[in-house]
Amino acid sequence: MASHPALKAIRRELFASRTDGLISLGLLALIGASLLGLLRWAFLQAQWVVIQANSTLFAVGRYPLDQQWRLWLLVALLAMASGLSWGLLRAIPRADRSGVLWPLNDRIALALLAFLASWAPAALGLSVPLQARWWLITALLLAIRWSAGRWGRRLPPRLLKLVPLIWPLLYLLGMALISGGLGLVRVPPSEWGGLLLTVLMASFAILASFPLGVLMALGRRSELPLLRWGSVVYIEFVRGAPLITLLFLGQNILGFMLPGGLAPDRVWRAAWVLTFFCGAYVAEAVRAGLASVPAGQQEAARSLGLTVPQALQQVVLPQALRIALPATVGQFISLLQDTTLLSLIGLLELLGTARTVMANPDFLGLTAEVYLTLAVLFWCCCAALGLGSRALERRLDPTHSPA
Amino acid sequence: MDRRWPDLFTAVPLITPDAYPPMSEQKPPIPWWRDRRVIPWLVQGVVGLAMLVVIALLVGNLVRNLTAAGLLLSWRWLGQPASFDVAESLIPFDAAMPYWRALVVGLVNSLRAIVVGLVGATLLGTAVGMTAYSGNGLVRRLGRIYVEVIRNIPLLLQLLFWYFVVFLSFGNGTEALQIPGVVLAKSGLYLAWFAEGWSWQGPQLVNGIWQAPWRFSVEFAALLTGLITYTGAFVAEVVRGGIAAVPRGQWEAATSLGLHWSQSMRSVVLPQALPVIIPGLNSQYISLAKNSALAVAVGYADLYSVAETTLNQTGRALEVFLLLLGAYLVIDLLISAVMNGLNQLVQIRER
CATH class of the missing domain: 1.20.5 (Single alpha-helices involved in coiled-coils or other helix-helix interfaces)
Structure with missing residues (x-):
């Protein structure tokens, strides 16, 4: 009967027995019906105008209109840096194994980017000049990627080693561009919003919580009782409380604890709470990684004459952090999700912005459209982080055979 | 260089003491x-x-x-009348009762959500976790999709979605969603149950108002749906990992004894997976308990939500924070204690 391999596979997977077949048919019908319903709703009933009309609000919140060129500049710089890194990663694979982060999916990523650049600005109903800006930025990214791939090999190795430094520099520059100062008009954090605020909060907390977590993990494994107990108390205190109560602490009590002029504003207070919150969980992930490095590694490093800090830095931590990578990135993903809690304390990040949009009488009742859009956005970001973590894991895996 | 053997009969020390500097000069003392x-x-x-x-x-x-x-630590305000109402309560409460009573009402509401949520998430998660080992490819993939979709979307967003998009979309009276035994209206979720005299009684429309043996508020239903589906995905991963830790030979042995898939899962594989599953469940349960504080977003009067109202009325931020911290700490410790006890029970005893 069914001789084609695909048919055989379907038969084996879905219709192995009579009950299996019935279950499969029922599920297929259910899936078909729900997909059909969803598509009908999305294309015929849903009023996506709520997203289109508020796309700027969702992107940057109430960032002053006449200062938005700074954000465009930042996006262009980001695109250039990504293009450069992407092109170089492809052009110069590491000698011992495939150095490309996504060797197979490179073309898929390219196609996805092209699709997004051509579809998203039009779908959001942006004006033609704005659409053109997005195309230009994408073109810039692709051009730099192409030229880095073409001529990247010829750059002197000393210069190539400096390329990763672009990212921290860009981060600092981005912070300066966003907040102003140094001759630029100051834009206080209370005017940041939307995706911009979400990304800023998440990236700041991720970057700051990682060293904190590593220190706390080391402290918890230390032989010195004061360090150990200090770390234990901090970690367990933070992990025992729901994040919302800690944000409550940050908003309502922290102001009393700091000397008058030093208390940061609400946005930064929340950012620090997120950092300290995530730090405790990262500490637990790193501690598990440290525990799984055999004690012999430390002893071997010490007997080679390395000092304790050297042994930690060059032998133990690299192994421990590699093992802790999936759990740590998992924490970062949930941190990104946890930024939505900031909307409960009145900050206008993505979800907070969404709630103000839905409170607008013009868009009353369009909750499904807004929540679904946010869900898709968050899903893509979190899934991308997860994919990146798995690719990095493979890249760092010492047993991985050269591809 | 002189390569002759030294004269064995004359005792000449090969190394003269003054070839090396004296000990005191050899090493400076360690600072x-x-x-x-x-x-x-x-x-x-x-x-x-x-x-x-x-x-x-x-x-x-x-x-x-x-x-x-003028807000130095004091607990006397707990005895003053709360003068706000709590939307739903299992124990009698009105606005004239003191603050501590309101907080207890919130705590009871929180505990109710946590306990029901734990049971629901465990059932759902175990079922989904087992689908990873189903012979049916469609079931397997659906389980995977469920886990991947749910885990990558913020819980708060899901709760708001359930509440505002799903649960509030039904009308009252005849416009409610009616399934035999279950009615979902804007005024609440109505379930059939045994009435007096062991007679099965479903929801009934009396004068345009639904009545049933069991009624839950829409807020409670939305919170639970969100918590259960969210935590269920994480529990499913724990269960999947636990089953993966059972050696393959156990499956094969069970099958060769003539057991069905469900029989071998229930009586051979799952019992052996439990020692791996339970510690993982412990941390998921604790995070469910902490996540239940997000109830405030859907308007369910849990402990955090009552505490927030209390703060707004009294300004007692420190005391309210300490109470919240203590309450969640006790809940976490309770869950851990129960799960550790369970863990002792299911450990495989080796002779």
Whole structure:
């Protein structure tokens, strides 16, 4: 009967027995019906105008209109840096194994980017000049990627080693561009919003919580009782409380604890709470990684004459952090999700912005459209982080055979 | 160089003592800051001093500022009348009752959501976790999709979606969603149950108002749906991992004894997976308990939501925070204690 391999596979997977077949048919019908319903709703009933009309609000919140060129500049710089890194990663694979982060999916990523650049600005109903800006930025990214791939090999190795430094520099520059100062008009954090605020909060907390977590993990494994107990108390205190109560602490009590002029504003207070919150969980992930490095590694490093800090830095931590990578990135993903809690304390990040949009009488009742859009956005970001973590894991895996 | 053997009969020391400098000059004494007996004390002293200074500054400021605001730590306000109403309550409550009573109502509501959520998430998660080992490819993939979709979307977003998009979309009266035994209206979720005399009684429309043996508020239903589907995905991963830890030979042995898939899962594989599953469940349960504080977003009167109202009325931020912290700590410890007890029970006893 069914001789084609695909048919055989379907038969084996879905219709192995009579009950299996019935279950499969029922599920297929259910899936078909729900997909059909969803598509009908999305294309015929849903009023996506709520997203289109508020796309700027969702992107940057109430960032002053006449200062938005700074954000465009930042996006262009980001695109250039990504293009450069992407092109170089492809052009110069590491000698011992495939150095490309996504060797197979490179073309898929390219196609996805092209699709997004051509579809998203039009779908959001942006004006033609704005659409053109997005195309230009994408073109810039692709051009730099192409030229880095073409001529990247010829750059002197000393210069190539400096390329990763672009990212921290860009981060600092981005912070300066966003907040102003140094001759630029100051834009206080209370005017940041939307995706911009979400990304800023998440990236700041991720970057700051990682060293904190590593220190706390080391402290918890230390032989010195004061360090150990200090770390234990901090970690367990933070992990025992729901994040919302800690944000409550940050908003309502922290102001009393700091000397008058030093208390940061609400946005930064929340950012620090997120950092300290995530730090405790990262500490637990790193501690598990440290525990799984055999004690012999430390002893071997010490007997080679390395000092304790050297042994930690060059032998133990690299192994421990590699093992802790999936759990740590998992924490970062949930941190990104946890930024939505900031909307409960009145900050206008993505979800907070969404709630103000839905409170607008013009868009009353369009909750499904807004929540679904946010869900898709968050899903893509979190899934991308997860994919990146798995690719990095493979890249760092010492047993991985050269591809 | 002289390569002859030394004269064995004349005792000439091969190394003369004065070939080396005397011991005192050989090594300078180790400076005290590199002495291994001193370093630990030094490090701890510095860290301890820093901690003390920071804590003293924070607490000192706190005390000074709270005194200036007239809000120094005190618990007397707990006895004053709350003068706000709590939307739903399992124990009698009205606005004339004191604050502590309102907080207890919130705690009971929280506990109710946590307990029901735990049971629901365990059932759902176990079912989904087992689908990863189903012979049916469609079931397997659906389970995977469910887990991947749910885990990558923020819980708060899901709760708001359930509440505003799903549960509030039904009307009242005849416009409610009606399934035999279940009615979902804007005024609540109505379930059939045994009425007096063991007669099965479903929801009924009396004068345009639904009545049933069991009624839950829409807020409670939305919170539970969100918590259960969200935590269920994480529980599913724990269960999947636990089953993966059972050696393959156990499956094969069970099948060769003639057991069905469901029989071998229930009586051979799952019992052996439990020692791996239960510690993982413990942390998921604790995070469910903590996540239940997000109830405030859907308007369910849980502990956090009552505490927030209390803060707005009294301004007692520190006391309210300490109460919240203590309550969640006790809940976490309780869950851990129960799960550790369970873990002792299911450990495979080896002779």
